[in-house]
Amino acid sequence: MVWCKGVAGIVVLVGVVLLHKGPVGVEGFGPFGFRETVSGQSFTSWYVLGETELGLVEWWPVGPESNFQLPRFLNLHQNENCSVGAVKSLLAIQGRGSVLYFNKSLTSSGLATREVTFTHDGTTYSFDPNRMFTLVGIANTVTPDNPEVYEMILEFGQWVLERYTSGRDFEWVAIHNNADSGGFSAESYLPGNVYDTDAIAVSIGSYASSKEFLLFTDTALGRDQFAYLMARGFSVVLQAPAGANSTLTDDGSLSYYAATLNQAYVNVESTAPTPDDTEALRLLNQLFLIKNLVDAMDTPS
Numbered sequence: 001m002v003w004c005k006g007v008a009g010i011v012v013l014v015g016v017v018l019l020h021k022g023p024v025g026v027e028g029f030g031p032f033g034f035r036e037t038v039s040g041q042s043f044t045s046w047y048v049l050g051e052t053e054l055g056l057v058e059w060w061p062v063g064p065e066s067n068f069q070l071p072r073f074l075n076l077h078q079n080e081n082c083s084v085g086a087v088k089s090l091l092a093i094q095g096r097g098s099v100l101y102f103n104k105s106l107t108s109s110g111l112a113t114r115e116v117t118f119t120h121d122g123t124t125y126s127f128d129p130n131r132m133f134t135l136v137g138i139a140n141t142v143t144p145d146n147p148e149v150y151e152m153i154l155e156f157g158q159w160v161l162e163r164y165t166s167g168r169d170f171e172w173v174a175i176h177n178n179a180d181s182g183g184f185s186a187e188s189y190l191p192g193n194v195y196d197t198d199a200i201a202v203s204i205g206s207y208a209s210s211k212e213f214l215l216f217t218d219t220a221l222g223r224d225q226f227a228y229l230m231a232r233g234f235s236v237v238l239q240a241p242a243g244a245n246s247t248l249t250d251d252g253s254l255s256y257y258a259a260t261l262n263q264a265y266v267n268v269e270s271t272a273p274t275p276d277d278t279e280a281l282r283l284l285n286q287l288f289l290i291k292n293l294v295d296a297m298d299t300p301s
Helices: 009-019 081-094 135-139 147-165 220-231 254-260 279-298
Strands: 040-049 052-061 072-074 098-102 116-120 123-127 172-178 199-203 213-216 235-239 265-271
Touching: 040 081, 040 116, 040 147, 052 081, 052 116, 052 147, 072 147, 081 098, 081 172, 081 265, 081 279, 098 147, 116 147, 135 147, 172 254, 172 279, 199 220, 213 220, 220 235, 220 265, 220 279, 254 265, 265 279
Parallel strands: 072 098, 072 172, 172 265, 213 235
Antiparallel strands: 040 052, 052 098, 116 123, 199 235, 213 265
């Protein structure tokens, strides 16, 4: 579980000191962390999947009239909301950009779920929304398994992408949190490790830990940003290309789908805060990682 709780207001204050370049109003953090903290504007689009209405929220900072703002971020896992909060804080400070995320589905304990759930013909299904971009990924994640809903989920995934891209050409940026107790990191892509066939280059940097890393698709822009951030001490992964003789696994993820399109894409992975005395540091790690990515995006190739 990587739900963001109990964030102290000092994180906002330190974040503003580190990142702020001019006057801006930033509200205090609520009891559930970033999700209640930063003033902005939002618009929710709705999609009926089966018999269930699902909401996709677009958020952008106060000021710009348009909701389509670059850089544009996408969060697919509802329980990884610390990444959304970090992005909102940075965008509010910089006065530009936007982020899309699902209107939360909550468990009985009040925590957001990783999976998206919907009901079809009286049966409730769940699936990982970062596996909904290919039929192979959907078949491996939907519970209970029913081929009748595969195309429905695939169409929902395409709707999410249509809302995210608005028919425009830009670099896709997905934001995630990984669990402090888990083993997933940039090192997972090194030779001999679990995802070694999915990467063609890996650099383990000196910043924070290898759990704070960025994964790029193998495009000209991705290679430039890989090199830029590697030179600045960040852990980075260059994903294997898709196509003939590819070693890249079709897991239905957005990174795989982007590779099939030769689409510039970056996945930002950060450790979720834990309720101990390192929480503020981890939140600042996320802010700093995302800020340096935005700097790389702003730097001409």
